[in-house]
Amino acid sequence: MPPKPVTAAVLVIGDEILSGRTKDKNVGFIADFLTERGIDLCEVRVVPDVIDEIVAALNALRHRYSYVFTTGGIGPTHDDVTAEAVGAAFGLPVVENPQAIELLLQRIKPEDLNAARRRMAHMPVGAALIENSVSKAPGFKIGNVIVMAGVPMIMQAMLAAVAPSLETGARTLAKSITVGNIPEGTYAADLAAIAAQNPELAIGSYPSVVNGQFANEIVVRGKDADSIAAAVAAIERVIADLRATGKDKFTFR
Template sequence: MPPKPVTAALLVIGDEILSGRTKDKNIGFAADFLTERGIDLREVRVVPDVIDEIVAALNTLRHRYSYVFTTGGIGPTHDDVTADAIGVAFGVPVAEDPRAIELLLQRIKREDLNAARRRMARVPAGAELVENSVSTAPGFRIGNVIVMAGVPVIMQAMLTAVAPSLETGPRTLAVSIAAGNIPEGAYAAALGTIAEHNPALSIGSYPSVVDGKFNNEIVVRGKDAEGVAAAVAAIEEVIAELRATGRDKYTIT
């Protein structure tokens, strides 16, 4: 029996993401980072800085996946409500953590540690701290939920810090097949049949426009190397046949 997959969701928190003011850079990094370690990122949600919204999303995701990673909302301002939302979701109080205060004091003078900055030391009862090698203000982990900053460089440092403690599974293999300017409609039926015969694999076709010309790429993903190789061979045979018969170009009728 194959090992049980290790799965994850990413919960992106912040009005600035939903408004478009801030362009998220964390999703792509987290997806690559987790995939390389055999953790399958299955879902991403974006919610505003509203406690009820965060709680609802978190309680759904944390019961569905092995891990939930959150980004955003753990800074010093009034709209940084992630810690409070996590406390509500887990039914535990949120309070200043002396360990977090000591970390803040590595960068902030005690006389400058005002009420706003102290908010960054508030964590739910029972949480473990997540190291922040960039600015010392920690994230935290409670249950299967890992709470991280939204600033990309800090988020990346926190994810790297917590990685050694995460359960991992077999890595997903990904192989790309260049279909060039062969129209998707020419190979869609064959691709669907190959996918049907390989339910354990993820097979997708991804069109793009390069220098004003259509360009298609087919990607096969899976954890079984033999299965991936067999599907790739079948797809390459389809593509070769289309090229051999001249059905490899977009035409306008």
């Protein structure tokens, strides 16, 4: 029996992403991290620093996927409302975590640990801390929700810290076939037939434009190396046939 799939969503919290001020660098990093571990990233949402919006998104995602990873909104300023929102989503009181205070005191002198900085230790009761090797203020995990910072360097440190505790699934393997400038429409019908014969695989065709020419790539993804290899071989035969018969030489008008 194949192992149970392990799934995830990412919830990016931050006005600054929606306004365009900050270009998100976390989603792609987390996507790679999850794919490497056999955790299937199924959905991403970006919401503003508004408690009701965070609660609604979190409750939609946490019941549906094995894990929800949040980024952003856990600092000491008034616009950092993630911990409060996570508490509200779970119906749990948000309290000062003494262990988090201890971690903050490893970096901050007691006389500097003002009310704003203490907010970084506020989290839903029962949360487990996630180490922050960069600047101490921890993330946390409550239920299946993993709450991380938005600053990429800190988010990455937290992801590394939480990694050993994550359930992992069968890794999704991927093989790429470089097609180059043969247009998608030339191989689309053959590719569709191969995809239809292999419903357990996800076969995608990805065009990009490099120096005014298409630079297309076909990617075959799935859990079983043998069926991926067979599909890749079938696709490579299609491409080789197009080249052998000169049908790859497509000219646009």
